[in-house]
Amino acid sequence: MWTVGLVVANLLVYVGMEIASVKGGGRLFHEFSAALLERFGAWYAGALATGEPERLLTAMFLHGGFFHLICNLVALVQAGSQAEELFGRRRFALLYVWSGGMGSLASVLGHGHADVPWTALPFSMQPHGVGASGAICGIFGGLFALEVRRRGLSSGLRRALVVFAAYAAVMALLMPRLDHFAHGGGFVAGSLLGSVLAERRSPGPLPAWAFALLEAGLIALLATAAVLQAVRG
Numbered sequence: 001m002w003t004v005g006l007v008v009a010n011l012l013v014y015v016g017m018e019i020a021s022v023k024g025g026g027r028l029f030h031e032f033s034a035a036l037l038e039r040f041g042a043w044y045a046g047a048l049a050t051g052e053p054e055r056l057l058t059a060m061f062l063h064g065g066f067f068h069l070i071c072n073l074v075a076l077v078q079a080g081s082q083a084e085e086l087f088g089r090r091r092f093a094l095l096y097v098w099s100g101g102m103g104s105l106a107s108v109l110g111h112g113h114a115d116v117p118w119t120a121l122p123f124s125m126q127p128h129g130v131g132a133s134g135a136i137c138g139i140f141g142g143l144f145a146l147e148v149r150r151r152g153l154s155s156g157l158r159r160a161l162v163v164f165a166a167y168a169a170v171m172a173l174l175m176p177r178l179d180h181f182a183h184g185g186g187f188v189a190g191s192l193l194g195s196v197l198a199e200r201r202s203p204g205p206l207p208a209w210a211f212a213l214l215e216a217g218l219i220a221l222l223a224t225a226a227v228l229q230a231v232r233g
Contacts, residue, residue, distance in 0.1 A: 002093050003080030007073055010132060013040070013061045014069050031065040037130055043108050044128040056108070060100035062130035072132045075167045079139040086146060091197050092139075099138015099190040104129065106185020134182040138190025140164040145194035 017040055021032055038044055041058030063069040084092040107129045144161060168183070 001081075001084060002089050002096070003077065003084050006080065006096065006132075007076060010061055010063070010069065010073060010076075014063055014066075016040075017062070029066040034128055037062060037064065037128055042128045042130045043104055048108060056101050056104040057097070059104050059130050060132050060135050063132070064130055068131060071167070071170070072136060075136050075163065076132060076139075078163045079136060079143065083139045083143055087142065087194075087197055095139060095142045095190055095193055095197065096135045098193050099141065099186040100132065100135030102189035103134020103138065103182040103186030106189075107134070107179050107182035110181030110185075129179050129182060131179070131182070133179070134186030136167075137164075137183045137186040138193075141187040141190030141192075142194025142197065145191045146198045149195065149198040 017032055017036065018028060020040075021030075021036055022028060024033075024036065026033065026036075034042075040062055041055055042062055043055040043059045047053075047055045063072065080092070080096075083095065087095060140161065143164075147158070147161065
């Protein structure tokens with residue numbers, strides 16, 4: 001299951017960051033420094049302008065601290081299991097990567113791209129960004145689109161949407177530096193793609209070879225982003 005794999009990937013990256021943080025004099029289960037986040041692949045103000053687009057993908061596997069990680073993984077397990085069952089694992093993988101990347105892009109444009117004039121907005125204060133929440137909001141967006149397209153599909157789907165509302169409320173209350181650009185961008189991107197995937201699922205699935213190619217492409221894309229970040233870091 002992709003959901004399990006994504007949870008494991010996020011946990012492994014977090015453990016690696018904790019080890020690096022402690023070696024650098026940091027404390028366990030505390031927020032990571034901006035320097036460490038950027039070293040591991042967080043996006044930062046002007047990341048696109050400096051030719052590091054891979055950070056749009058690597059950032060969604062990083063978290064600012066233990067609480068940030070746990071909140072996202074709980075939501076990922078809840079939403080991911082539903083979405084993977086309803087869309088299929090390959091469509092789910094596409095939805096996750098697409099939403100996470102678009103959420104990161106929305107965050108970069110909203111918070112810190114040198115050529116975008118609205119970065120001076122009063123609430124646009126984030127010098128860097130990390131987290132799977134853009135991708136997770138995209139999963140909920142995809143589920144929302146599916147619910148709109150196929151009403152009455154399942155009670156589990158409605159429960160997932162209720163969890164999303166609770167997740168958004170808790171994150172907004174407990175994390176004052178919440179990245180609304182990433183969440184909104186991920187949700188909108190996921191809703192749009194989810195609507196397309198919901199339409200495509202009914203008339204007949206794409207050939208198996210097409211999904212195998214898509215899956216290989218997603219893995220290659222993420223691997224390339226990780227390698228580029230490792231080389232530059």
